[in-house]
Amino acid sequence: MFDSLLFQDINHQPQILPTDDPIFQDLNLEDLFTKINQLTGYDIRKINHQPLTNDNEIRYRQETFKDFQEESVYQAFEYFTKQMLYNFQQHTELHKLDPKSYREHNLVNILDNEFEAIDTLLSKLENKSLSSSGLSKFISYLKKYQNSDKIKTIKSKITIINRDFNNIYYRLYLNGRTVTVESSPKHKESMNDNFKETFSPIFESIQDMDSPVKMEDNRSPYSMNNLQISIITQLSKLYPQQFLELSNFYNQYSRYHDQLIENTVQELTFFLAWQKVERIISTQTDLSFTLPILTNDGSEKVINSFDLNLALKLIQRTDHPQIITNQFTLNPNKPFLIISGPNQGGKTTYARMTGQIFYLARLGIAIAGTSAKIKTRKNIFTHFDRQESSNKLSGLLEIDIDRMYQITKKVDAHSFVILNELFSSTSEEDATELGNRILKELDQKHATGIYVTFLESLGENSRVQTLMSQVTSNAKRTFKVIPENLNGQAYTDILLKKYRLSQSDIEGELLK
């Protein structure tokens, strides 16, 4: 029994997170989801806001996603989904069409196209073995559907109608406002052929005679215009038998549709959209995606990961900047990462990358990286410094602390907390003290997380792993973030050396 590609148990779905949850803004997820809708043309926002919480449900989607990593499977479903969506859309708008025979004929086209799309999908997948239970079940459903007597009957009627209408030719005589429609016309020589014969000798190469010329108004209009309505009306008199056939078909099948197929096509857009975006990135860069292995204990590790939203932004730039990858490791003995380093060095990006890893893993899709082993976090909390409200310094500290209070109340062993430049509106001494307290609080609740800060002394805590964003000897940022003791002096040293102004430089110069 097949009922959904998204949920193993469709009756117990996780909650849809409110769009004002801070994680969507802090981790740039909202921006990412918008980009994905724009890039793919599918609207999968709702499913993106409904992260799974159960590991088995996540694995159910991962299986399906894995099938889509096979190029031919992806292509087959991509084509199928586009065709089906287009025809569903046409079907809902069918009632708007006039004249009647046009509406009737459109239904034939729509159903014909839908069956055709299903046939194409099935034949493309004929020799492919699908390993996911979701897709396998959907395919068997489609096979059974196509072979049902009901569908076979509709198909044979469509074949007859198409054959009859494909033979309708006529000639139009236009004289002023008088139009004459002649059925089954005889062949006549065209002005075009005559001109070609007469003038071709002046051309060196005859193809030049037909080089494209820019002309207005030379494409067929899609909508039924008044003239065509009149023509169709006359044709229905000139070809009465065929038009009667059409009406009968419409009366019988105008409301025909299959709900499960329609639902599943909508679900497919979720997989296709993510797959497409990941394909775009991995073909244009050397970046990779991986389906994370879900674990319950031990250390967690993601290799060569990156901020997906940033990567999508950077690949659209014409100067093709390199996208830096980083490693994420979390040891159970040191459940908090403390990150420091120069401004604009990639600290916040690193924090976002980590948040995205945990959130996107819960959607059951592949995440940024070459390999990943992580625990599922049912709750992700973020608190980022809001630069825009810095004019209200006094109120800000209070908001910060209040927000932290709300978070600590909710956290548990399945939570991941990302704090970015917390308490920046107070003195260093205060901020250090507050920071240490928060860390202790979170540790007691067995939560894990990341703390981006310029406060070096937070690194002295025994339950944290420190990381530094890196710069080269000529003060260039590398955007690499690696485990290292916190050292605020490092960047200044590099700058001094660059300008040969360090103490030893100056001594060396003056004592020569």
Place this chain on the structure above:
Amino acid sequence: MKTNLISKKDLDLSKFQLNDLQEDVLEDLELKPILEIMSDKDKFLNQTILKIWFNPLNTAEDIIYRQAAIKDALKHSQEIHDLYQIIVETIKTVRSEFWTLDSGSASYKLHSFARQIDIYLKYIAKIEIFSNVDWQSRNFQNFFGRLKNTFSPQSLSAMHDLIDIIVTNNTYSFPVKLNKNFGSDVSDLDFNKKTNRLSDMMGSMKIRFEKNEIKFVIPERDDDSSNALGHYNNIADLNLATKVVNTKYEFENFFNELKFQMGFLLGNVRLKNALTNIKITYPTIAPMTDIKELKNVVLLLNDSNHAKIVGNDLTGNISLVIISGTNQGGKTTTLRSLGQAQLMMDSGMFVFADSYQAPIYSRILTHFKREEDSELTSGKLDNELYRMSNIVKNITSKSLILMNESFSSTNEHEGSQINAQIVSGLVNSSTTVISVTHQFEFTKLLDLNDDVNPIFLRPERDQNGHRNFKLLKGYPLKTSFGIDIYDRIFGTNNN
């Protein structure tokens, strides 16, 4: 339709814009007076001649082909003049009678372009009359042969009749297929012979009576149907209109090409007629240079006393020529005359010399001392070096570089060092250099370099220190003869 009067291939007629280096050549070689004589200050001809000058021919075959056309043109100067007038008139008539929009529907284009084709047909007939002239060259003979072949009296009248049907046709019919979207897939317009109106009506009534057809009338206010009708017409006309438009362009291109090529020939006729008594020669192509009595064209044009103007000779397998010596000894004039003549030869023209043999150069470049920027003392050397680097970047195989007192914006030592480095580099990469210089140290440095083998020229000087502006082979002397001039002007010559 091929023109092929001055080139075996069609020429590129796109708008030509001199680049910085070409501007320098135009300026440095004083080409403008020659250009003005050839074009009679006509804008189009100016463009044409510049374009031909700066797109030199690459093979002896191409040069000889063009020389043949020019020889023939000089023999038939009146006919060239008349033909050019007809071509100009054709283009003007088409333009003034029908100003066609680039945009527009197929039906609109079909009619307006068809009318223009009719004009071209009329003028083709006028040009064909000149096929009776006793043309000497294959260039002209073949051109008129092709013209008569394509536009025989029968085909001209068939073309005209068809255009007439297109322009006056008022009953449209075309076959249509009902497509999958219940729209009309309109095919090409039917060919309906022009017949007299009455018999046409009778005929069609009789035929239609036997047909299976229904008639309807589009109501007066039904704009949507009217628009659709126009639209179906456009589709029925599309293929025909495309052909008509392309045919019009084919005529237009033919006339433009003809104007371009005939215009260049007319320029040659004018230049020759401006200097009727001066001997011209058609250069021969050979690796070795052998020039006798070459005269500077601009001097000839400016001075009616032609006898005063001295010709110069240059013989040898030249890769580097150093012209040194007296100020006002005719060095720059000679340098320019060599540049002018080489440019003319490479574009297939005659030159003003007793004889002229030289290799083909794919590019002529100039690096002349700039007087105008003398106030920018600090930036001058930079500017010179910048210009030279630009030249070096643009050197193609077998280029000729004419240098006139290059790198004299700095002291002689530095200038000589730079000059020697650059010139040796150029010559060693098989570029030919003709350099006018005062730098004695530069020539010394070149002499020390075994790889380069310069030909040295300096002005002839008689015993009295009078110069006759003729350059002779001779090793440069340490001082220029500025003192001579001083002596002459101040009348301080004691000999």
